[in-house]
Amino acid sequence: MPEQESRERRIARAAERCATALFDGQRPDGTWPNPRPPAAVGTAAAVLALCLADRGRSAGLIGDGARWLIRHRNADGGWGLLTGSPSDPMATSLAVAALHLAEPGRAAAEVADGLALLESWGGVRGLSDAKAWRQTGLVLSLAGLYDPAEVPRLPAEALLLPAGVRRRALSYYASGFSALSLLQLRRRPWSAVLRPVSARVAAIARDIVERSEEDEGGVGSHGSDPMLTGLICAALQVAGECPRLVRAAVGYLRSVVQPDGSWQLIHGPEVRRDDVIGAAVAGESLARAGHAADARLLRTAEWVLSRRQDRPFPVFGCPPGGWTWTGGAGWPSVYDSVPVLKFLAATGAHDTAVRAGAAWLRRRQDSRGSWSTFVRDTREANDGPCPFTTAQAVDVLVLAGASAADRAVRRALRWLTRVQRPDGSHPSTWNRGGVPATAAVLSTLTRLGLGGRPVAARARGWLLAAQLPDGSWGAGPGAEPGTAEETARATRALAECGGAVERAAAERGLDWLLAAQRPDGRWDAARVCVFTPDHGPYPDGLITQGLALGALTASQRAFRDAALSTGRA
Incomplete structure (x- = not known):
């Protein structure tokens, strides 16, 4: 025919x-x-970590990242996972905490608007997801914007479960959960009766974070993710834990910053992605x-x-x-x-x-x-x-x-x-x-x-x-x-x-x-890949062509x- x-x-x-x-x-x-697209969560977490762990040497990167965050906030005063993503509590709390530490005077209006948006959602306590409540509260507490005593306690005792059960329960959150558990143990010590157990929990948490980074090549990253790496780095720095990992994370974050001052959604430790x-x-x-x-x-x-x-x-x-x-x-x-x-x-x-x-x-x-x-x-x-x-x-x-x-x-x-x-x-x-x-x-x-x-x-x-x-x-x-x-x-x-x-x-x-099909033989990439369920769809040009x-x-x-x-x- x-x-x-x-x-x-x-x-x-x-x-x-x-x-x-x-x-x-x-x-x-x-x-x-x-290349992956720039990410507000990765940029905010990196800026937060560098403010806490490397402010003197990384002042230029901190300033560039803060200005990028200000330029790319949403009209409602919040931030989403990526540029163009709807505002969500985790991204907004990370950006607010980072700007509060990076530019406490110049970004005061942006910080106030972000906090107001969080309050319009019912505040940290109003978040229906307990995990989001804990993470958001802990992030804000790193910048002194929330009382850590008001944050629901992480069930850090889960780290005492047998290794196989613990893996199934925590999955790839294991390293982040462990770092936040160390932060919680430092800021909200357990009672004298439970102190021996808390010491065991802390030892397991350190081992998980250290093993995860070492098995990733010992290059400072966690999941090749600037957001997770920045959050872990910030938590460990404030907790006074694992100084080698803090230094390594700072090195990774400094090595993968983009020319426009942002950090990508995912970036391996190599300069060439x-x-x-x-x-x-x-x-x-x-x-x-x-x-x-x-x-x-x-x-x-x-x-x-x-x-x-x-x-x-x-x-x-x-x-x-x-x-x-x-x-x-x-x-x-x-x-x-x-x-x-x-x-x-x-x-x-x-x-x-x-x-x-x-x-x-x-x-x-x-x-x-x-x-x-x-x-x-x-x-x-x-x-x-x-x-x-x-x-x-x-x-x-x-x-x-x-x-x-x-x-x-x-x-x-x-x-x-x-x-x-x-x-x-x-x-x-x-x-x-x-x-x-x-x-x-x-x-x-x-x-x-x-x-x-x-x-x-x-x-x-x-x-x-x-x-x-x-x-x-x-x-x-x-x-x-x-x-x-x-x-x-x-x-x-x-x-x-x-x-x-x-x-x-x-x-x-x-x-x-x-x-x-475009004249150059390619197709436009759409935001169809997902970083987390129901959040942050992003484009992938190479997958699109394939x-x-x-x-x-x-x-x-x-x-x-x-x-x-x-x-x-």
């Missing part, structure tokens, strides 16, 4: 333009620059678009392989063999490891590494059949079982040779069926809306030959209903406008289903993607396979 041929030619040209743009932006070693997950998503799409043997992409694969963690991470109870998001030593994550393994599988030259990664994933599977991000069997909202991560992990097991009969796969599919929402969608911890996880689950079931199951039918129905009138997808049904990322995910999943209705929807999605390219080539391949199977080729 002429229309079909025209669309195929347009897809091929669009895919080639995207591939050219990706390769043109690649560094000689196979990596890509992919590398990004494993973005490189993996783009690399897989390039490999499946016909560039698997390209020397430039082979360099990416070698770099990714060199970033594999060769040491355990005891704070998370994690064995060696996974990847972090920044490419350095740090927090091994299932969420970041699965796209790396899918990329290595797509090259066709790293089967041994893929099998080893699949074995690592099997060890990380939750007892309920799902996969979490950092800690097995945790129920922490930012880490616990995630349908998107679980579907992606199943894909890796299949790429390594598993079938639908595999026990780990069967357990994962039972869990995915059990947690599907009544409307047919699945949520994702690290992506907004229902499209990413719903599309991932549908794609996984289709690849396993299980597209006829009710769970797949419900997922298809939800995706079809969520398509917007212009052919795109956004956060969910009725959401406007559509984005390249969500449209790419839904288009690919529906194209691979093979049905006529699904194909028609996928073709409309492809047409939208083709029209949305998803769009993957949708173009996978859909084209699916349509050709369908035509061959019906004898219409």
Whole structure:
């Protein structure tokens, strides 16, 4: 059909333009620059820490950071996670505390406005989330703006739990919780009867913070996150604890400040910021678009392989063999490891590494059949079982040779069926809306030959209903406008289903993607990645290009396979 041929030619040209743009932006070693956006929380926490622990040497950085915060506050007088994010209590309390210490006179009006906004929410005591109440109160107390005796006590005794139970309870909050516990113990000493227990709690807290930093390479960062690092540094400085860690954190914060005076959402300790997950998503799409043997992409694969963690991470109870998001030593994550393994599988030259990664994933599977991000069997909202991560992990097991009969796969599919929402969608911890996880689950079931199951039918129905009138997808049904990322995910999943209705929807999605491609071969990145649930969506340009390219080539391949199977080729 002429229309079909025209669309195929347009897809091929669009895919080639995207591939050219990706390769043109690649560094000689196979990596890509992919900076995270500036973050008000990271900037405020860094300024707060430097005010308390390094004011003399870092006076210039403190002043630049304070001015950045003033320029980027919201119209309501508060701050959100990122520029443009709605104001929230934690970001606002961090910024208020930082400005009060950094510019006690010049920023008095901004501090007063921020405190007034907190009061309009009911004040620190009015926060419904006890964790937010504690963190906000402790942050303000660091700057002398709140009485620490009024802050609800952290349950620091949780540190006395057996290591496995403690890991599941605290998850990746372990180091921050430990630092704040040390601060609380210094400011609100326990009674004489409990003092021996408090000494034991303090010893465990020190060990967790020290081990976490050492296992991250001993470079001063915690989670490659300026916000967490700044908060830990400030708490330890005021508590008079772990002076080496305070000095190391100051060094990290000084090394990753941006030219405009801000700190990014996430930044590894290296001056040059590398990004494993973005490189993996783009690399897989390039490999499946016909560039698997390209020397430039082979360099990416070698770099990714060199970033594999060769040491355990005891704070998370994690064995060696996974990847972090920044490419350095740090927090091994299932969420970041699965796209790396899918990329290595797509090259066709790293089967041994893929099998080893699949074995690592099997060890990380939750007892309920799902996969979490950092800690097995945790129920922490930012880490616990995630349908998107679980579907992606199943894909890796299949790429390594598993079938639908595999026990780990069967357990994962039972869990995915059990947690599907009544409307047919699945949520994702690290992506907004229902499209990413719903599309991932549908794609996984289709690849396993299980597209006829009710769970797949419900997922298809939800995706079809969520398509917007212009052919795109956004956060969910009725959401406007559509984005390249969500449209790419839904288009690919529906194209691979093979049905006529699904194909028609996928073709409309492809047409939208083709029209949305910029002259330089790229797509605009939208705020669809999520740093914490319901807060701080941010864009990721490299992932955007990888998803769009993957949708173009996978859909084209699916349509050709369908035509061959019906004898219409």
